[in-house]
Amino acid sequence: MIDQQSLKVLYLSAEAVPFAKTGGLADVAGSLPKAIRCLGHDIRLAMPRYGRVEIEKFGLVRRLDALPVPMDERTETAGLLEGQIGAGPTETPVYFVDSPRYFDRQGIYMYPDDAERFIFFGRAALEACRALDWQPDVIHCNEWHTALVPNWLKTTYRDDPFFARTATIYTAHNLEYQGVFGYRVLEIAGLSDFGYIAHPDVAPDLNEVVDMMARGLLFADIINTVSESYAREILTPEFGHRLDPIVRDRRDRLFGILNGIDTELYDPATDPHIAVRFDVNSIEKRVANKAALQEAAGLPVRSDVPVISLVARLTDQKGLDLVGAIADALTRELGCQLVVMGTGESRYHDLLESLSANHPNQIKAFLTFERPLEQRIYAGSDIFLMPSRFEPCGINQMVAMRYGCVPVVHAVGGLADTVSNYQPETGQGNGFSFDHYDAMALYAALVRAVEMYRHAEIWRQLMRRCMLADFSWRSSAEKYVDLYFRALAVKRQAQRTLSDYALTRNE
Numbered sequence: 001m002i003d004q005q006s007l008k009v010l011y012l013s014a015e016a017v018p019f020a021k022t023g024g025l026a027d028v029a030g031s032l033p034k035a036i037r038c039l040g041h042d043i044r045l046a047m048p049r050y051g052r053v054e055i056e057k058f059g060l061v062r063r064l065d066a067l068p069v070p071m072d073e074r075t076e077t078a079g080l081l082e083g084q085i086g087a088g089p090t091e092t093p094v095y096f097v098d099s100p101r102y103f104d105r106q107g108i109y110m111y112p113d114d115a116e117r118f119i120f121f122g123r124a125a126l127e128a129c130r131a132l133d134w135q136p137d138v139i140h141c142n143e144w145h146t147a148l149v150p151n152w153l154k155t156t157y158r159d160d161p162f163f164a165r166t167a168t169i170y171t172a173h174n175l176e177y178q179g180v181f182g183y184r185v186l187e188i189a190g191l192s193d194f195g196y197i198a199h200p201d202v203a204p205d206l207n208e209v210v211d212m213m214a215r216g217l218l219f220a221d222i223i224n225t226v227s228e229s230y231a232r233e234i235l236t237p238e239f240g241h242r243l244d245p246i247v248r249d250r251r252d253r254l255f256g257i258l259n260g261i262d263t264e265l266y267d268p269a270t271d272p273h274i275a276v277r278f279d280v281n282s283i284e285k286r287v288a289n290k291a292a293l294q295e296a297a298g299l300p301v302r303s304d305v306p307v308i309s310l311v312a313r314l315t316d317q318k319g320l321d322l323v324g325a326i327a328d329a330l331t332r333e334l335g336c337q338l339v340v341m342g343t344g345e346s347r348y349h350d351l352l353e354s355l356s357a358n359h360p361n362q363i364k365a366f367l368t369f370e371r372p373l374e375q376r377i378y379a380g381s382d383i384f385l386m387p388s389r390f391e392p393c394g395i396n397q398m399v400a401m402r403y404g405c406v407p408v409v410h411a412v413g414g415l416a417d418t419v420s421n422y423q424p425e426t427g428q429g430n431g432f433s434f435d436h437y438d439a440m441a442l443y444a445a446l447v448r449a450v451e452m453y454r455h456a457e458i459w460r461q462l463m464r465r466c467m468l469a470d471f472s473w474r475s476s477a478e479k480y481v482d483l484y485f486r487a488l489a490v491k492r493q494a495q496r497t498l499s500d501y502a503l504t505r506n507e
């Protein structure tokens with residue numbers, strides 16, 4: 001019966017494009033809800049109102065004042081503002097939890113009270129539903145920031161009629177960021193009566209801290225990650241970041257759904273930021289974008305030299321140690337140009353600065369993050385490099401492919417699910433990949449790519465295949481809706497078990 005019905009879904013995220021972004025989570029939160037709206041469901045997004053989310057700029061309207069939010073022994077108050085993303089059939093309400101105390105700051109994370117800030121956000125979002133008298137069928141939580149919500153629904157709110165039928169789904173975007181805190185956090189969250197969670201198979205020290213992500217994984221009705229391969233990988237110690245015993249316990253409710261990209265925002269046929277627009281039938285126009293990029297990067301403007309690009313958060317995850325190890329050979333032996341954009345750890349800033357100082361005519365590092373430049377890089381480079389150590393989904397490789405930039409990737413997680421290694425014997429594949437995380441394997445993949453680049457017709461086929469791949473959200477949004485119904489079924493089942501239990505006790 002419920003399968004016919006339009007669902008009410010509250011989507012919780014700490015960041016969302018265009019309001020606040022530090023990583024891929026913001027891209028997902030700013031686009032997946034719109035695709036689910038399109039399928040006819042009443043999904044609404046909620047996030048904190050950071051100082052940078054300007055009321056006038058985004059046309060936010062105040063919906064609630066002084067909403068009481070239980071915190072620790074006291075009650076804090078929150079405001080609620082409303083804005084939207086999308087337009088027409090994709091128009092989706094966005095609720096902003098407002099609090100001068102917790103969120104009126106320039107940054108998004110990295111404050112000493114982050115645990116308390118996001119506990120407040122999650123709790124305020126739940127209380128706001130009640131105040132608005134909007135009863136969600138499903139609450140969709142993302143990352144550690146909102147991972148206590150399933151925990152509350154199974155404890156604090158267990159007998160609350162307002163949430164009696166609300167199911168939860170928890171999406172883990174990256175197991176490296178778990179949100180690990182001390183006992184005090186349980187008091188702030190009002191969960192100290194329930195204590196630590198002891199899991200027999202995790203490292204003993206994990207049972208003496210509050211690992212927010214672990215709680216999301218343990219309490220949500222359904223859990224998922226952002227690609228099918230990563231969903232399999234996190235069952236293993238290598239990729240599970242010490243939570244793999246918990247993930248293995250919950251594998252009956254674990255799914256993988258590949259992220260999509262915003263195909264309207266990232267479209268070389270309409271992109272206002274690139275020198276010359278093009279589509280799959282006018283790929284030859286890319287060469288003008290290549291010249292524009294080489295010029296902007298201060299590199300010799302040469303159409304015959306392959307331009308390799310890398311756009312990433314400059315962290316260990318992204319495989320920059322491998323890039324450092326092969327940069328000399330890449331420029332000297334393969335004669336390539338390399339353009340990098342991103343910000344992150346200072347050791348990688350240093351590495352890239354010294355590489356470009358040593359190879360001023362071949363390597364350019366833009367140590368910044370700017371959308372227009374990012375799009376010019378996708379449109380103007382030939383090869384997109386993404387040698388991540390692990391990659392839950394990865395978004396940039398999909399965007400690069402949409403712009404006809406052929407990927408070279410480490411075959412893990414979402415990279416393995418979106419890039420298939422070119423096979424010269426059969427002509428199949430849409431990029432180049434390597435299996436073992438080491439510099440020689442990456443180098444060999446680049447050698448294969450650069451060789452094919454010299455065969456104009458083959459390369460053209462590769463570019464076409466990349467551009468024609470369907471990375472839109474539609475099919476993934478349908479899969480999420482299936483998971484929402486599955487979460488509701490799990491929840492109903494659990495209720496039945498609970499009421500059976502109550503019956504036996506009453507007898």
Ligand code: GLC
Nearest residue numbers: 024025173174226392393394
């Ligand atoms: C995280 C992951 C990345 C994924 C993104 C959105 O940033 O590291 O692989 O694409 O989340 O799900």
